[in-house]
Amino acid sequence: MRRLIALYLPALLRKITIRYRLLASFILISLTPLLVSGYISYAESSKAIERKTRLFTTEVVKQIAKNVQLRMAEIESDSETLVLSDPVQSALARYALDNPEDKGRARAALTKILLDSYGSFQDFGQKYFLDRDNHVLDPQVFAQLGRGVVEFSAAARTSQRRVVWGALELWDGQKTIAMVRQIYSKNDNRLMGSLLLGVRAARFAAIFDNASLGAGSDIFVVDARDGTLLVQRRERVAGVVAAPALLERLAASVRGGEQTGFLAYQQTVAEGHPPAGYFAVYTQVPNTGWYVVSTLPNQLLLAEAQAVRKEIVLIGVICFCGALVLAYVVARSISMPLERLAGAMRATRTGDYGQRVEYEGRDEMALLSQKFNEMAANIRQTHEQLESRVAERTRDLEQANLKLAALTMTDPLTGIANRRRFDDMLASELHRAARCAHPLALLMIDVDFFKSYNDHYGHQEGDSCLRKVATLLQTHARRASDLAARYGGEEFVMLAADTDAEAALALAEQVRLALESLHLPHALSPIGWVSISVGVAVQVPDELQTPELFLRMADKAMYRAKEQGRNQVVLAGRK
Structure with a gap:
């Protein structure tokens, strides 16, 4: 490392004028101690503030988690008292009988019990008794809501706990906090059914009223299993709750088994603005998959440290200006003798x-x-x-480029234009024909039974056959606006400008007959020699005509020629 510095640093410095080297030296000497001390103090203050805030916020979310648990315990206690009461036990016992009248009276009694127990509380939106088969005993429940209640209760039934909390999906797509309590007989401890209570978030939201950590912060309860936002402040800051990045990081932490922790993430607050940095402290509500999460923007966290940084920057600017003035005076006194030589050297740049x-x-x-x-x-x-x-080298390069351009536009096997050249010319000719309102003809040509020809005579004879077909097509492309090209494999194309349907059919027939007259042997062809099928498409294109549509017309006509027996010409659009 020292050797590299000794070798390259002097060479690098010699690329800078003496005046600016002296200026840089004075600036570095004056600013380096200030920058180092400023950075250390800023970094240490930031860490201290972050540590203090993290500890404080962790205690806040833990206390809120305890309060949430207390609210849940209160509801659980009330529900336990209810399900163990004689009216509920008696009504469920009657419902278990096979008598329809007993079942009806039991439903009515259970519905009345629910209304008497929870009807006066606005915090309970849904309240249902379910039988041992998770059927809702209230016959007036909406079908869609009923399915959600049954599914939620059935999922809770698989748990080993008698009380299960979760999120119940309502008929409008919204979710509410729900509790399911299994009901067992006091006599024989036999499962008799279950009680489901849908608890509105307002019952828990009051817990957050006095838990503010400053402007831009937020606190909420989220179900880490599916990211459902269960409880939030009654007056929450828009745009800072349950960011996808936060939920992803939280889910990763939960999978790692962490019950309380700290994480950082980024979130876009407003469209068109870069994402802002946030940190979050979370803790699990005991015996649930819920987490109390408190978020705080980095800008608020580091506000105090930023104030220190501003003071450091101000002092640095003052020192920098003083060092700059001093360095300029010294550098000027040394560099004056070099000005004349430097001026002459700068003149050589032109x-x-x-x-x-x-x-x-x-x-x-x-x-x-x-x-x-x-x-x-x-x-x-x-x-x-x-x-x-x-x-001299420029002239050689231009000639080489011309040769390269010719190679990229030519098919290496047949020597005629390749697919790239054809695509370029087709697009150009379509545009020109549309502008001038002149007809444009396209011939799609396929060598009949070429695969069997290749298999029978070998690939070398197959290549020779393709070259002969290409030479034949090239001889029929007489005008400068005509183009014969190899489209791919054994397919060829011809493009003829200012050619109507009659002339295009005549040209295609000439090509077919010319190849037929060569009598190239083909033992596996019905006629005994090589032939072609030709599809002809002729149009006076408009500005909306695309090369793909034009090619598809000719291709379909060519396939019709093959279906009709091969060795013939078919015009697109003609039956």
């Missing part, structure tokens, strides 16, 4: 190597001036020779 520096004396500046004059003369001579060589 290619003027005729500049010469007058010098006198025998000091280092005189030696530098002498060597500069010698160097300028040598460079001028070399520059003239270099320009001559560059011009």
